Amino acid sequence: MRPTPTPPPPAELLLDGLISPILLYGGCILGALGVLLALPKRGLSPQIIGALVAALAFGVVLVGMGVKAGRLGLPNFNFYLFATIALGSALRVISHPRPVYAALYFILTILASAGLYVLLSAEFMAFALIIVYAGAILITYLFVIMLATETPTADQVEALSEYDRYSREPVVATVLGFMLVAALTTLMATGVSQLTRPTETAVARDINQLPGRVDAALRSAGLLHADESIGAPAGQESIFLAANDGLPEHVSIAYGNDKSQFRTISSDDPKWPSDLKLSNIEGVGFTLLRDHPGSIEVAGVILLMAMLGAVVLAQKKVELDEKAKLAAQNRSLAAEFLPQNSPLMPPPHDGSPNLREADVHGAPSGFAVASNKVGGAA
């Protein structure tokens, strides 16, 4: 990396330049209140109000940042759309009592984040994210959710487990989490306002290493004749001259009988192909394979070990716990002892209005029978 002169760090935090601190911290408090209300709790749990309050807080912070940033620093309007969808569905992931819906909302978060990636012109990563996360990882989650659910008994098909309905210490977690938000945003404002913007693009030079592409692009634009080819003169490393010091780019062309004469084409030429720059996926490829080859090996080993580990873990036979064993025995006995036409079992064709009532009245006696039997056997 090019060494850049860093300005001396100022004594006070530079938060003021990006958003008014009162607005930011007010937004944090309001957001904490909203998330707290949105979490599932015992007793009264006004989730919709919580979501609205959190959305209001997010809006306040965004407007505060927009007013300070002015017209120049505002992100694209699509940013607001994708950010709202991503954060809203992230909130729903942690507040929805049913795991399957939480996983589906997580897919929505992933899709909105992929939109943010596209806005940041990282198209390859956006697609990779959708394919790997929404396509593979979340499907695995959904399968495990379906595999690892308690078999519902007839009277509680719709019931939620106790551990899904109530959250654990929501107040402490929310307060700590939003203190972290406040600290992070303050420090990031300081850091961001000290960043120096890059003056050159390191990746623009990489197109030097794809002479075939340059050749084809120039040929199809009519800038390169049949008997010419691109080539650097002796002593010149690169086919691009003066690519990065503010002057227009030049490509040197070799022509003549033994390609010993050279001329240059400048990017000022009206016929210069506009698509002659490194695409996102080419840039990522260069960075990944040229700059981080060792990391790819490590990632491959990690994936292999994870695969082996998952297979070994899934094969392992497990003993049921004493308590779980009793519960399972209880359930199978209950199923065995209840005749098909008992009030506990749903009738095959009958309408459902009186089914729930029958369940409520029938349940205690059925379970009493089953537990008596277990007690006798023990």
Added chain:
Amino acid sequence: MNLLSTLPSTLAQAGFPAPMEPATLYHYLVVSALMFCIGLIGFLTRRNLIIMFLCTELMFQAAGIALIAFSRFHLNHTGETFVIFVLTIAAAEAAMALALVVLLFRRKETLDASSWMQMKG
């Protein structure tokens, strides 16, 4: 229609080599911080093992947004490359963690994290 013709350039924020304002970067970083903390709060409050792992994925995702935003700001692709590794780790973690969850579920027939409070035997 004007909107349709400008849509591609609107979507990919003004082409890659153009520099980005620090204030724009800050917008993305705030979204990333918020998503990370939502994931953190979820990890602390939810008691279902599967949802707890889902919340770690949410935190990975927030880190990914920050990495990509910095990569865009500095006009190089190193951040995007690291998101590839984050994806790799997330996939490996999901495979292992979910295998463990299935194992634990077969043992106690519950997904409640607090039923594993005593780690013995």
